[in-house]
C-alpha cells in the first residue's frame with residue numbers, strides 16, 4: 001500500500017514535470033537556428049539564401065544573436081498546417097485567408113503596391129512608401145527623423161540604422177522567453193503578445209495567442225486582443241485626440257498613429273468625428289446583432305481572464321479596435337484593410353454580411 005502510494009506520488013511528480021509550463025517559445029537543437037561561425041565545411045549556414053545574402057549579414061559574418069538568417073529570412077515561406085515557424089512573407093503565390101496568418105502577408109505590398117500594407121525594410125523587392133512618408137496620424141510631430149514613426153523602410157533607433165523594419169514593431173523579440181500556458185494571456189514575462197513590446201518597460205501588448213497563428217480560424221479558434229474602454233471626456237477642442245494607455249493592441253498602433261484612436265467634436269455633443277477604436281459595441285440598435293465572433297472582424301475584450309465565451313461577442317462590453325478593420329502586416333486590399341472597402345455597398349448589392357456590415361448590421365439591406 002505504501003509502495004503504491006509512493007509510485008502514485010512519483011508518477012504524479014513525473015506528470016507534473018512533463019506538463020511543467022517552463023518551456024520556451026522556441027524548441028529544438030541550437031544548430032537548427034544558430035551558427036557559431038556561419039561556416040560548415042567552408043560553406044555558409046544561412047537557412048534562406050534566396051532572402052539573405054549567402055555571404056552572410058553584416059561584414060559577411062552572420063546575424064545578430066548568431067541566428068542562421070535575418071527576421072525576414074527565417075519568416076519567409078509557405079504556411080502549412082504543420083508549420084512550426086510562422087511565415088509572414090511568401091515568394092510564391094499566397095491565397096488570402098487560406099495560407100496566410102492573423103497579420104496577413106507582406107506579399108501584396110511587394111507585388112501590388114504600398115497601399116497594401118506596411119513597407120518594411122529587409123524584404124527583397126520592397127520599396128519605400130512614396131505616398132506616405134510618415135505614419136498618418138502621428139502625433140509625435142516627426143521629431144525623430146528616420147524613426148519608425150516616419151518609416152519602417154529604413155528606420156533608425158537612437159541614430160543607428162536597424163537591420164529590419166520588423167523590429168520597428170517587434171522591438172525586442174524574445175524567442176526564448178517562457179511560453180505561457182495555452183489559453184492564458186501572453187504577458188511581459190512571455191515577451192508579450194507576438195513579441196510586441198514598446199519603447200518603455202511595461203508598454204507591450206497583452207493577448208491570447210492562437211497556437212497556429214490563425215492559420216485555421218473559426219468562431220471558437222482565434223487570437224484574443226485586450227482593449228481598454230476609451231474615455232469620452234476629451235475632444236478635438238482640447239487637443240484633438242485621446243492618448244490611450246493599457247497593454248492593448250489599439251494603444252500599440254496609436255504609438256505611431258496617435259490621432260486615429262477616437263475623437264469627439266466636443267464632450268458635450270459627443271459626436272464621433274473619426275471612427276472610434278476601443279469604443280464599446282452598444283447592446284442596442286444594429287450593433288446588438290453582432291453576437292457570434294467572426295475572426296475576420298475581431299473585437300477587443302476588456303479583460304482577457306474573464307472571457308465568458310470565446311465564441312461570442314459580448315455587447316456592452318467588447319470593443320471595436322484597429323484590427324477589427326485592418327491587418328497588421330499586409331492584405332490584398334487598399335489601406336491594409338481586412339476586406340474590400342469598395343464591396344461595402346449600402347442598401348444591398350455588395351458583400352452583404354461581411355466587413356463593416358458585421359457590426360453595422362442594418363446598413364446592407
Ligand code: HEC
Pocket residue numbers: 026027028029030031032033034065067172173174175176
Ligand atoms: C527554433 C529556433 C531556435 C532554436 C532551436 C534555438 N534558438 Fe536561440 N534564438 C533564436 C532566435 C530567433 C533568437 C533571436 C533573438 C531573440 O529572440 O532573443 C535567439 C536568441 C538566442 C540567444 C540570445 C538572446 C537570449 O535569449 O539570451 C541565445 C544566448 C540563444 N538564442 C541560445 C540558444 C541555445 C544555446 C540554443 C540551443 C539550446 C538555442 N538558442 C536554440 C532561435 C532559436
Ligand code: HEC
Pocket residue numbers: 025026032033034067068069070071072074075084085086166167170173175193194195209
Ligand atoms: C532562426 C530562425 C528565426 C529568426 C532569425 C527569427 N525568428 Fe522569429 N520565430 C522563429 C520561430 C521558430 C518562431 C515560432 C516560435 C513559436 O512556436 O512560438 C518564431 C516566432 C516569432 C514571432 C511570433 C511569436 C509568437 O508568439 O508566436 C514573432 C513576432 C517573431 N518570431 C519575430 C521575429 C523577428 C522580429 C525577428 C528578427 C529580429 C525574428 N523573429 C527572427 C524563428 C526565427
Ligand code: HEC
Pocket residue numbers: 114115116117118119120129132133134135136148149150151152168169249252253254255256257322323326327328334335336
Ligand atoms: C512603429 C510605428 C508603427 C506602428 C506601431 C504601426 N504603424 Fe502603421 N504605419 C507606420 C508608417 C511609418 C506608415 C507609413 C508607411 C507605410 O505604409 O509603411 C504606416 C502606415 C499604415 C497604414 C496605411 C498603409 C498604406 O500604405 O495605405 C495603415 C492602415 C496602418 N499603418 C495601420 C496600422 C495598424 C492597424 C497598426 C497596429 C497593428 C499600426 N499601423 C502600427 C508606422 C507604424
Ligand code: HEC
Pocket residue numbers: 071072075086087088101102103104106118120122123152164165166167168169170194196213223323328329
Ligand atoms: C506595424 C507593426 C509591425 C511590423 C512592421 C511587423 N509586425 Fe509582425 N505583427 C504585428 C502585429 C500587430 C501582429 C499580431 C497580428 C494579429 O494578431 O492580428 C504581428 C504578428 C506577427 C507574427 C505572428 C504571425 C501572425 O501573422 O500573427 C510574426 C511571426 C511576425 N509578426 C513577424 C514579423 C516579421 C518577420 C516582420 C518583418 C518582416 C514583422 N512581423 C513586421 C506588427 C508588426
Ligand code: HEC
Pocket residue numbers: 132135136137250253254257260261275276277320321322323324325326335337341
Ligand atoms: C471601422 C474600421 C476601421 C477602424 C476601426 C480603423 N480603421 Fe484605419 N482605416 C479604415 C478605412 C476604411 C481607411 C481608408 C481611409 C478612410 O476611409 O479614412 C483607413 C485608413 C487608415 C490609415 C491610412 C490613412 C492614410 O492617410 O492613408 C491608417 C494609418 C489607419 N487607417 C490606421 C488605423 C489605426 C491606427 C486604427 C486604430 C486606432 C484604425 N486605423 C482603425 C478603417 C478603419
Ligand code: HEC
Pocket residue numbers: 271272275276279280281282287297298299319320321324325341344355356357358359360
Ligand atoms: C467591430 C465592429 C465595427 C466595425 C467592423 C465597423 N464599425 Fe463603425 N462603429 C462601431 C461602433 C462600436 C461605433 C460607435 C457606436 C456608438 O458609440 O454609438 C461605430 C461608429 C461608426 C460610425 C459613426 C456612427 C455615429 O453614430 O456617429 C460610422 C459612420 C461607422 N461606424 C462606419 C463604419 C464603416 C464604414 C465601417 C467599415 C469600414 C465600420 N464602421 C466598421 C463598430 C464597428
